[in-house]
Amino acid sequence: MLLVVAAFVVAFVLLLYMISPLISPKPLKLNGAHVVVTGGSSGIGKAIAVECYRQGAFITLVARDEAKLLQAKKEVEKFAINDKQVVVCTSVDVSSDYHEVESVLKQAQEKLGPVDMLVNCAGTSLSGKFEDVEVDNFRKLMEVNYLGSVYPTRAVITTMKERRMGRIMFVSSQAGQIGLFGYTAYSPSKFALRGLAESLQMEIKPYNIYVTVAYPPDTDTPGLAEENRTKPLETKLISETSGVCQPDQVAKVIVRDAVQGNFNSSVGPDGYMLAAVTCGMSPVTSITEGLQQDAFVQLYDRQRDSLFSCSWPSIKTVFGVAALGAASLTIGAYLAQK
Numbered sequence: 001m002l003l004v005v006a007a008f009v010v011a012f013v014l015l016l017y018m019i020s021p022l023i024s025p026k027p028l029k030l031n032g033a034h035v036v037v038t039g040g041s042s043g044i045g046k047a048i049a050v051e052c053y054r055q056g057a058f059i060t061l062v063a064r065d066e067a068k069l070l071q072a073k074k075e076v077e078k079f080a081i082n083d084k085q086v087v088v089c090t091s092v093d094v095s096s097d098y099h100e101v102e103s104v105l106k107q108a109q110e111k112l113g114p115v116d117m118l119v120n121c122a123g124t125s126l127s128g129k130f131e132d133v134e135v136d137n138f139r140k141l142m143e144v145n146y147l148g149s150v151y152p153t154r155a156v157i158t159t160m161k162e163r164r165m166g167r168i169m170f171v172s173s174q175a176g177q178i179g180l181f182g183y184t185a186y187s188p189s190k191f192a193l194r195g196l197a198e199s200l201q202m203e204i205k206p207y208n209i210y211v212t213v214a215y216p217p218d219t220d221t222p223g224l225a226e227e228n229r230t231k232p233l234e235t236k237l238i239s240e241t242s243g244v245c246q247p248d249q250v251a252k253v254i255v256r257d258a259v260q261g262n263f264n265s266s267v268g269p270d271g272y273m274l275a276a277v278t279c280g281m282s283p284v285t286s287i288t289e290g291l292q293q294d295a296f297v298q299l300y301d302r303q304r305d306s307l308f309s310c311s312w313p314s315i316k317t318v319f320g321v322a323a324l325g326a327a328s329l330t331i332g333a334y335l336a337q338k
């Protein structure tokens, strides 16, 4: 019986690998593409700009501080792969006023052409116990981290729909997948991006525009350094279970997933597991991803009511275990190629 199930699982997984490319979107070519990166003057945003530039993209960096923008431009330009590439800087507060953001992005498109990929990375974090956080900071974080992604997206979506192509990336956080001690102001602003992304993807999928939500762990940036100055010990200890990544490592994963049109983008095994157990009704862009999510949820469910009960396994358990088997095969392959 077990041999039959194992043979079935192997055949099933091989079949999935063969048909999976049929449902994945066609990858976006970054060579010659216009990529706008909000928050591109520092940390993860700057690393994403570098990663796109070394693949031949034209970059618009968006942030507030002009000196930091110019410094970032110089750093990104070192990675040019041809002499046509250009980095343009534009200073605006993405959360202040929609019409200002719209006008800045209109000018950017007049300079470098329509936006092929928008990376919403501008954001800030703040941690502290609920009653210790300045009440105004709840509004501020929602404005920067949520509205600061709505406005640029709103400013480019019409052109993307007319062209029937584009990529929109939202940089959320693992704290946008799981609420944590000390993040009562920050987590909601990152959870909000998921709701926006899932709703928007449903609307624009028919226009061949793909949305990606990135869920990075702690990443070694000036933003993290600033945050760590006042972070409660509890928040620090929990966050560090996921380790601390380097911006270029995070950027490589994020750009790869955005180019592929993958809806979820997570970093490392922890991030992968977190994404699977918090997948909810997020769109899956590959059959194997859906299967792995099912297996993890099955495992999670079954652990709750004991994986192997002494009675005959129900059909659901058999398929759950089969999915689990397939998932472990797939995850093994996935981790092996990492």
Ligand SMILES: NC(=O)C1=CN([C@@H]2O[C@H](COP(=O)(O)OP(=O)(O)OC[C@H]3O[C@@H](n4cnc5c(N)ncnc54)[C@H](OP(=O)(O)O)[C@@H]3O)[C@@H](O)[C@H]2O)C=CC1
Binding pocket: 038, 039, 040, 041, 042, 043, 044, 045, 062, 063, 064, 065, 066, 068, 092, 093, 094, 095, 121, 122, 123, 124, 125, 144, 145, 148, 171, 172, 173, 174, 215, 216, 217, 218, 219, 220, 221, 222, 223, 224
């Ligand atoms: N570092 C980490 O541990 C993690 C970070 N993230 C998220 O990644 C994103 C980047 O974080 P990180 O690289 O650490 O941050 P940094 O502080 O290093 O960089 C933030 C960038 O966003 C810009 N920015 C901030 N506020 C605004 C604004 N209102 N309008 C326009 N630009 C703005 C900053 O430039 P300027 O100040 O000049 O405007 C800067 O370019 C954030 O959304 C963060 O929540 C997610 C998970 C982990």
Ligand SMILES: CCCCCCCCCCCCCCCC(=O)[C@@H](N)CO
Binding pocket: 125, 172, 173, 174, 175, 178, 180, 216, 217, 218, 219, 223, 224, 227, 238, 239, 240, 241, 242, 270, 271, 273, 274, 277
């Ligand atoms: C079943 C699988 C479980 C996997 C373990 C996951 C444990 C939760 C880790 C949460 C880390 C939160 C990092 C926030 C980073 C961030 O956004 C700020 N640093 C912003 O600067």
